[in-house]
Amino acid sequence: MQTLTDLDLPHLPVETPAFAENPLRYLAEARAKHPWIASSSIGYLVHDYGAIRELLGQDDKLRPAYDGIVEQLGAHGTPWGRFTEEQMISLPVEQHRLLRDTFAAKFTPRYANQMRPMMQGTIRRLLDEWAPKGRFDFEEFASYFPISNMFTLVGAPREEIPSIRASFETLGLAFSMDKRRMPAIHEAFGRVEALVQRLIAERRAHPESGNRDDLLHLLIQTSDEGGIAERQLADLLIFLFVAGYDTSKNVLTHTMYLLLQRPEIYERCGQDHAYCGKVLEEAIRYYNPGQVPRFTSRDVAFRDVLIPRDTMLWFTLSISGRDPIAFPDPERFDPDRQIEPTRRHIAFSLGKHMCLGQFIARAQLQEALHQIPQRLRNPRLVGKFGWRPFPGIWGLHGLPIEFEPVEA
Amino acid sequence: MPKIKYIEPNGVEHVVELQPGQSVMQGAVWNGIPGIVAECGGSCACGTCRVYVDESWREKTGQASDMEDATMEIREDSRPGKRLSCQLTVTAELDGLVVRIPESQW
Numbered sequence: 452m453q454t455l456t457d458l459d460l461p462h463l464p465v466e467t468p469a470f471a472e473n474p475l476r477y478l479a480e481a482r483a484k485h486p487w488i489a490s491s492s493i494g495y496l497v498h499d500y501g502a503i504r505e506l507l508g509q510d511d512k513l514r515p516a517y518d519g520i521v522e523q524l525g526a527h528g529t530p531w532g533r534f535t536e537e538q539m540i541s542l543p544v545e546q547h548r549l550l551r552d553t554f555a556a557k558f559t560p561r562y563a564n565q566m567r568p569m570m571q572g573t574i575r576r577l578l579d580e581w582a583p584k585g586r587f588d589f590e591e592f593a594s595y596f597p598i599s600n601m602f603t604l605v606g607a608p609r610e611e612i613p614s615i616r617a618s619f620e621t622l623g624l625a626f627s628m629d630k631r632r633m634p635a636i637h638e639a640f641g642r643v644e645a646l647v648q649r650l651i652a653e654r655r656a657h658p659e660s661g662n663r664d665d666l667l668h669l670l671i672q673t674s675d676e677g678g679i680a681e682r683q684l685a686d687l688l689i690f691l692f693v694a695g696y697d698t699s700k701n702v703l704t705h706t707m708y709l710l711l712q713r714p715e716i717y718e719r720c721g722q723d724h725a726y727c728g729k730v731l732e733e734a735i736r737y738y739n740p741g742q743v744p745r746f747t748s749r750d751v752a753f754r755d756v757l758i759p760r761d762t763m764l765w766f767t768l769s770i771s772g773r774d775p776i777a778f779p780d781p782e783r784f785d786p787d788r789q790i791e792p793t794r795r796h797i798a799f800s801l802g803k804h805m806c807l808g809q810f811i812a813r814a815q816l817q818e819a820l821h822q823i824p825q826r827l828r829n830p831r832l833v834g835k836f837g838w839r840p841f842p843g844i845w846g847l848h849g850l851p852i853e854f855e856p857v858e859a
Numbered sequence: 860m861p862k863i864k865y866i867e868p869n870g871v872e873h874v875v876e877l878q879p880g881q882s883v884m885q886g887a888v889w890n891g892i893p894g895i896v897a898e899c900g901g902s903c904a905c906g907t908c909r910v911y912v913d914e915s916w917r918e919k920t921g922q923a924s925d926m927e928d929a930t931m932e933i934r935e936d937s938r939p940g941k942r943l944s945c946q947l948t949v950t951a952e953l954d955g956l957v958v959r960i961p962e963s964q965w
Contacts, residue, residue: 508898508900510900555903555904555926556925556926556929559926559929559930559932560906560929560930560931560932560933561928561929561930561932562929564932790965792893792894792896792963792964793896795896795898795965797898799898801898801899801900802899802900803899803900803901803902803904805898805899805900805902805904805905807904809905810933
């Protein structure tokens with residue numbers, strides 16, 4: 452058995468714009484040299500679907516590597532660094548379980564389904580405001596949708612969103628692993644932290660101002676009952692806002708990009724709510740924003756390679772759905788594709804850290820995919836767009852479109 | 860050790876011996892029994908390890924918790940006896956338990 456550090460691995464330039472624009476081209480070359488792992492400037496990348504599936508669910512061998520990110524970015528001792536190291540997913544097992552179990556009740560499929568009327572109202576209001584323009588940056592439009600739902604779920608006033616959105620945008624780029632962004636990230640974190648502390652203080656001062664069933668009420672109640680420290684309460688809200696901002700936004704934007712090229716699917720989405728669910732599942736196989744960082748928590752032997760303890764691994768969920776070994780004809784976008792149980796997309800990760808928001812994300816994206824084609828007729832791309840950095844939360848940067856508005 | 864019988868939708872049966880304390884989900888995954896996906900690894904968070912407990916065993920396995928019921932709502936399902944197998948903990952009392960695996964977890 453060879454040790455990972457002794458292997459002659461392909462090197463992937465993940466930090467470059469060219470990689471962000473077309474990672475699959477680089478992956479094909481890398482795979483020819485080694486079938487499942489590559490090196491990069493930010494750590495090793497496990498990119499093979501089968502390898503990710505086998506390794507990522509093994510919670511006894513891996514731990515979240517957010518401390519590794521903070522170290523690489525030289526952010527130890529900063530407020531953002533502290534938050535990132537301590538956020539829910541990085542907590543010790545028992546605390547993580549307590550927090551996760553406490554809040555998991557608000558993230559079940561049942562609760563997500565109960566939230567659908569709220570989500571339908573959110574996207575309707577946004578379309579009422581944006582559709583008459585006839586032309587806009589779809590990414591900017593999309594950016595208001597998941598965060599509006601998240602604010603409502605938590606019980607935070609939506610009026611705060613326009614002034615804080617730019618800070619969420621900046622924080623969403625934190626894991627792009629570019630030190631040059633750090634001053635802006637620290638500033639944005641300060642603004643979001645101040646907002647969250649104010650929201651908590653206002654709710655404590657005026658409990659009657661909120662809904663007794665919303666997440667902020669639940670959070671404060673749990674915190675007051677002694678389970679959770681004030682610091683963790685604020686951290687959790689920040690985590691929910693940041694996690695809920697540009698993951699779903701990027702998926703919605705990229706799905707729109709795919710559907711601009713497939714007008715018949717776009718049109719059918721406007722007529723067929725259930726079909727939107729299938730389109731969404733295929734869309735997040737085809738693309739999703741996530742790369743998941745983990746450290747090995749012990750020596751791990753995998754496919755005749757010894758991965759030493761404390762090795763940082765990035766699992767590229769984002770492109771795993773287009774692995775040609777796992778998915779026949781992976782470039783074909785087919786919402787009716789048969790889903791094999793062991794070959795389903797892993798956009799929401801695997802194991803005990805699987806995305807808590809997966810059902811909220813699915814529900815809100817399905818509702819958006821159903822209403823958007825009803826209001827934005829015949830959309831077409833009318834300008835250039837870019838790509839966000841591949842490390843962290845990957846996705847399109849901008850998507851200028853033109854369309855014929857339809858009144859509600 | 861307690862024996863658990865898993866029946867695939869096509870009728871194929873698998874009998875597995877499990878240690879008390881293990882979950883019915885773990886018994887399936889560790890023994891390569893198809894159809895129980897268990898994406899979240901047993902956190903009652905993904906709803907992809909659904910089984911149907913045979914009627915004669917439902918009293919012994921008990922009721923699903925609220926959380927488990929809410930998680931099973933990833934799809935409509937009126938078939939009786941549905942449970943998430945990660946929430947079924949093997950005990951000596953469950954020796955001989957029979958569970959049926961659905962056509963699809965989605």
